[in-house]
Amino acid sequence: EVQLVESGGGLVQPGGSLRLSCAASGFTFSSYSMCWVRQAPGKGLEWVANIKHDGSEKHYVGSVEGRFTISRDNARNSLFLQMDSLRAEDTALYYCAREWFGELSPWGQGTLVTVSS
């Protein structure tokens, strides 16, 4: 069964850092691009970043550029999102998703990040 499990969320103060992880299983992780999508409480979906299957190419939404870094470890079937200089507006449920030519499927269950003092 193809599965994605996020972890690493929590409560952090403004200006702080957090590192999210996404553990993949049930498929050849190194063959797929991966992405992060977030959803602020009660709001819609926002695409955050993606990374090519071999890590050679990365893209970000403008609001996180320079603060967030997406990475992966294909040997450990894991995706990461390093989040620095966190702001209140980064508070959201963060999902990882497998990507295939623009199709995002499946998604993990999400990990909640709360930025508050």
Added chain:
Amino acid sequence: DIQMTQSPSSLSASVGDRVTITCRASQGIRNDLGWYQQKPGKAPKCLIYATSSLQSGVPSRFSGSGSGTEFTLTISSLQPEDFATYYCLQYNGYPWTFGQGTKVEIK
């Protein structure tokens, strides 16, 4: 950035109704558009990719059409399990962008 304008933002419909949701892109995106369904407390699920290709396991009452800047998701006969929020996603240009969502509620 490519803006995706989705309409309506919400609608009320009855079981058996035909429902249409529209997404308009601020510039041409070829057919690089997908549709996602999200139920409360759950992760989104891909219904359609490449404008009109049905994801495996998705009922045939769902269909997608369009090209360029205007796209539609149609549910031919609304079922109880279809009450959810639907989002379009363009992946033609970075950053990828979602529409603001359409909440489909029971009439």
